[in-house]
Amino acid sequence: MKVLNLQCAHGHGFEGWFASQDAFDTQLADGLVECPMCGDTAITKLLAAPRLNLANARPPAEAAPAKLPAAADSPEARWLRAVREVISQTEDVGERFVDEARKMHYGEAEERGIRGQATPEQARSLADEGIPVFTLPLPAALKETLQ
Numbered sequence: 425m426k427v428l429n430l431q432c433a434h435g436h437g438f439e440g441w442f443a444s445q446d447a448f449d450t451q452l453a454d455g456l457v458e459c460p461m462c463g464d465t466a467i468t469k470l471l472a473a474p475r476l477n478l479a480n481a482r483p484p485a486e487a488a489p490a491k492l493p494a495a496a497d498s499p500e501a502r503w504l505r506a507v508r509e510v511i512s513q514t515e516d517v518g519e520r521f522v523d524e525a526r527k528m529h530y531g532e533a534e535e536r537g538i539r540g541q542a543t544p545e546q547a548r549s550l551a552d553e554g555i556p557v558f559t560l561p562l563p564a565a566l567k568e569t570l571q
Contacts, residue, residue: 425441425442425443426441426442426443426444426445426447426448427439427440427441428440428441428442428448428469428470428472429469429470429471429472430457430467430468430469430470431467431468431470432458432459432461432462432464432466432467433464433466433468434459434461434462434464436459436460436461436462436464436500437470437498437500438459438460438461440457448469452467459563460504460563461500461503461504461563462563463563504563507560507562507563510539510560511539511562513537514536514537514538514539515536515537515538515539516538516539516540517538517539517540518540518541519540519541520540521538521539521540521541521542522540522542522546522549522550524538524540525538525550525555525557526550526553526555529553529554529555539560542557547559
């Protein structure tokens with residue numbers, strides 16, 4: 425298994441796991457490797473130090489406490505955590521978003537957290553009616569089940 429540090433053209437860094445270097449090269453050439461933040465497929469491989477298994481190098485009692493890498497608290501990582509939280513707390517109503525938002529606003533449906541699709545014109549119309557909405561772009565990686 426190859427674990428590679430990757431970056432998209434927009435500077436978003438992420439990790440990719442591949443069966444081999446050939447698998448990475450093939451997937452990259454086929455446009456199958458994409459940034460989990462923005463969906464960009466212009467991906468470059470970053471330099472990385474090899475991972476050495478040094479589990480027996482010192483006794484476990486002397487091992488330093490595990491720290492999260494700096495990338496785990498990057499703005500991108502915090503944003504992804506926030507988006508995942510929104511997804512876990514809302515119902516995806518898809519193209520019914522505008523109708524469902526209106527029904528809740530006018531008391532025709534139970535109020536709940538929803539998310540879905542609306543055109544900019546539809547969002548403005550909802551706002552004009554006093555229905556609060558906001559745009560939250562979701563990366564493709566969060567729209568699908570990870571395997």
